[in-house]
Amino acid sequence: MTIFAEIASLEPGATLVWNGRDIKVEQRLDLLDDSSKVRLTASAPTSLNELRRAGEASAFALWASADKTAVKKADSTKVSTPRYEEAVERVRLALEDAVRSHLVSDVPLGAFLSGGLDSSIVVALMRKATSGPIRTCSLVFEERDYSEGAYAREVADAVGSEHYERVITADEAASRLDEVFRAMDQPTSDGVNTYFVSETARQAGLTVALSGLGGDELFGGYPCTFRDAPALARTLEFTSKVPGAAALARATVDAMTNPRRWGNISAALDRPASLASAYVARRSVFSPAEVQTLLSDEVLEAAGGFDPVAHVVARTGSGGDQFSWLSRAELRSYTHHQLLRDTDVMSMAHSLEVRVPLLDDRLVRLVLGLPESVKREGSGPKPLLIAGAGDLLPARVRSRRDKHGFTLPFDRWLKTTLRSHFEDLFRSEASAGGSMCRPAGVRSLWDDYLAGGVHWSRPWAVAAFLRWCQEHQPPTS
Numbered sequence: 001m002t003i004f005a006e007i008a009s010l011e012p013g014a015t016l017v018w019n020g021r022d023i024k025v026e027q028r029l030d031l032l033d034d035s036s037k038v039r040l041t042a043s044a045p046t047s048l049n050e051l052r053r054a055g056e057a058s059a060f061a062l063w064a065s066a067d068k069t070a071v072k073k074a075d076s077t078k079v080s081t082p083r084y085e086e087a088v089e090r091v092r093l094a095l096e097d098a099v100r101s102h103l104v105s106d107v108p109l110g111a112f113l114s115g116g117l118d119s120s121i122v123v124a125l126m127r128k129a130t131s132g133p134i135r136t137c138s139l140v141f142e143e144r145d146y147s148e149g150a151y152a153r154e155v156a157d158a159v160g161s162e163h164y165e166r167v168i169t170a171d172e173a174a175s176r177l178d179e180v181f182r183a184m185d186q187p188t189s190d191g192v193n194t195y196f197v198s199e200t201a202r203q204a205g206l207t208v209a210l211s212g213l214g215g216d217e218l219f220g221g222y223p224c225t226f227r228d229a230p231a232l233a234r235t236l237e238f239t240s241k242v243p244g245a246a247a248l249a250r251a252t253v254d255a256m257t258n259p260r261r262w263g264n265i266s267a268a269l270d271r272p273a274s275l276a277s278a279y280v281a282r283r284s285v286f287s288p289a290e291v292q293t294l295l296s297d298e299v300l301e302a303a304g305g306f307d308p309v310a311h312v313v314a315r316t317g318s319g320g321d322q323f324s325w326l327s328r329a330e331l332r333s334y335t336h337h338q339l340l341r342d343t344d345v346m347s348m349a350h351s352l353e354v355r356v357p358l359l360d361d362r363l364v365r366l367v368l369g370l371p372e373s374v375k376r377e378g379s380g381p382k383p384l385l386i387a388g389a390g391d392l393l394p395a396r397v398r399s400r401r402d403k404h405g406f407t408l409p410f411d412r413w414l415k416t417t418l419r420s421h422f423e424d425l426f427r428s429e430a431s432a433g434g435s436m437c438r439p440a441g442v443r444s445l446w447d448d449y450l451a452g453g454v455h456w457s458r459p460w461a462v463a464a465f466l467r468w469c470q471e472h473q474p475p476t477s
Contacts, residue, residue: 118212
């Protein structure tokens with residue numbers, strides 16, 4: 001999928017083979033293949049080689065439906081069972097193997113360290129795999145409530161890394177946004193953070209950096225996906241079965257004082273109830289109605305009635321439990337279309353190679369094949385990841401319950417330092433319209449944001465699209 005007509009991009013993990021006549025695309029890991037379900041036994045593997053042999057012999061054999069039991073007390077505290085213990089051990093060994101295999105390099109190698117669980121675990125596993133020097137890099141901000149620098153420093157101290165911390169200010173971001181937009185080969189609302197941390201890594205002397213990308217998607221770190229989407233799916237199913245319930249819910253949503261906040265829910269009520277519809281409602285930045293107000297007729301016609309729910313279903317399949325389905329949806333849409341692409345583009349703008357051990361194919365197969373009960377055992381974010389490697393982290397990092405996300409303080413900056421820049425972009429008839437967008441819709445969105453009616457990600461996404469168009473759209477004759 002690309003923004004350019006009749007041009008497709010090669011997907012992550014794929015190889016294109018041309019024999020002089022024909023083109024063939026080979027996919028290394030097929031996430032739609034349901035043969036990866038794991039059968040857990042009473043005895044856990046005791047070594048990495050044993051884990052590999054078991055996986056290769058059985059292709060991570062089918063998990064029997066009768067075995068889908070995970071005992072929990074009424075108070076939801078964890079009760080360990082042999083099968084749960086085995087799952088944790090397999091995940092631990094697979095994590096160690098994934099990180100170790102990604103350390104092979106003949107050039108300086110280090111890691112991004114945001115202070116979040118995923119990057120912290122990757123760095124901790126690096127230390128377990130090597131006694132040599134480790135270099136880590138992080139971004140911090142003057143806006144303390146957006147900065148995870150304290151957690152990153154604690155992890156860096158624990159593993160003894162040579163830590164490079166860079167303060168990104170609103171003024172620096174404003175002065176360099178043009179070069180960030182020029183680095184984009186396609187419009188995206190993400191990637192600015194990777195642009196700056198990749199530059200920091202190069203300044204630290206690194207040529208290769210490991211990233212924690214993939215942990216949220218594989219182990220269930222997004223509340224909007226792994227908690228809210230199933231809840232919304234149940235609500236949609238209920239309203240579809242009770243006469244008049246869907247109409248009443250839609251009327252309630254339409255009567256809200258700020259319909260932009262509820263547009264995706266309203267759209268979901270108009271579609272057949274499904275987990276895919278709920279996922280799209282919780283994941284989409286804009287509702288279908290908003291898209292109609294923002295994009296020009298020319299662009300809408302070129303999109304050809306794109307159906308996001310059908311797209312997600314086609315890429316994700318329909319098998320497996322809810323947790324695994326949602327992981328596949330994240331991996332095959334958000335991760336493929338945005339995170340991996342943006343990471344590649346923004347890191348290569350600084351000639352930095354970024355590796356993602358948490359997306360190692362053997363680890364992905366293992367975790368996707370585990371039953372939902374195992375992945376939800378325990379409390380807090382990503383409990384299986386914490387159970388598998390959390391003991392390597394400082395206690396304060398391991399016990400974190402807040403989730404910042406690796407992002408810049410755009411909500412503050414758009415209303416202060418960056419405001420004049422974006423005011424010009426949204427108010428100008430030429431830049432806010434052109435042949436791609438409807439100027440009135442763009443300006444209305446900006447006004448709603450300034451009034452506190454919408455999340456910063458919406459105007460930022462439109463701004464990134466407009467700036468990309470300015471940089472890359474060919475001149476009209």
